Amino acid sequence: MPSAGTEPRGSALVTGASGGLGAAIARRLAADGWPVAVNYLPDPAGAERVVAEIVAAGGTAAAFRADATDEADVAALIPAVRDTLGPVRVLVPNATGPQPVRPALDLTWQDHLDQLLFFVKSPTLLMRAVTPDMRELGGGRIIQIGSDLPERSAPGMSAYSAAKAAQLSLTRTWARELGPLGITVNLVAPGWIPVERHAAVPAEDVEAYRLDVPLQRMGTPAEVADVVGFLASDASRFITGERIAVNGGHVLG
DSSP: OOOTTOOOSSEEEESSOSSHHHHHHHHHHHHTTOOEEEEESSOHHHHHHHHHHHHHTTOOEEEEEOOTTOHHHHHHHHHHHHHHHOSEEEEEOOOOOOOOOOOGGGOOHHHHHHHHIIIIIHHHHHHHHHHHHHHHHTOEEEEEEOOSHHHHTOTTOHHHHHHHHHHHHHHHHHHHHHGGGTEEEEEEEEOOOOOGGGTTSOHHHHHHHHHTSTTSSOOOHHHHHHHHHHHHSGGGTTOOSOEEEESTTTTOO
16 A cells, blocks of 8 residues: 555546545545546546546546446456556445435335445445455455444435445455455445535535534545545555444434
């Protein structure tokens, strides 16, 4: 893993990195010295903007279009990243989809499947695709982006919360299985961190949430990215199977 004055062996792949948390994570990893693969699906302009920002700051990055929930796309993505930036040594499965509020009595199995696609299927496809390169490199980092919603039990969000809870279970089990290969697997669990897609949320809703946070402010994408940067670094070399909440203490009892 990169440290001062050294070049990283391998690259970092961040899925869903054309905006929001993914863009902040990509910028942070690039600032730490990683060549960053900026994955996107619906927003090529956003991905190119993130790449341009990284390059302007002296980093290395390239944009890669792929559906992170599609087996064929993931199978093609990893070799493309390897050929352009080097083998993937840091994987951040960040891609997400719509997160509709659905009351329990209206919940369908399809609602569950829609969330499991992003938080169980996609990380599984990506983990399997990058593990051979990580093994060849002598180790790697898988850093999942979870949520604190499973602890908050927010009404209407049961499908999302269930999928995020499953993602944490994957993290802990994979940490045991992949540890002998030198691969650490951890999960960063943000609270509500407003990004572009939250622009229409009423100000009073934001204020009500803020008042319930012990630190009395909203978090920022950069603060989530800081934790991802730590977990990607050599400083985290003996940490695996952990969940780190980034929410200002919002779920404290």
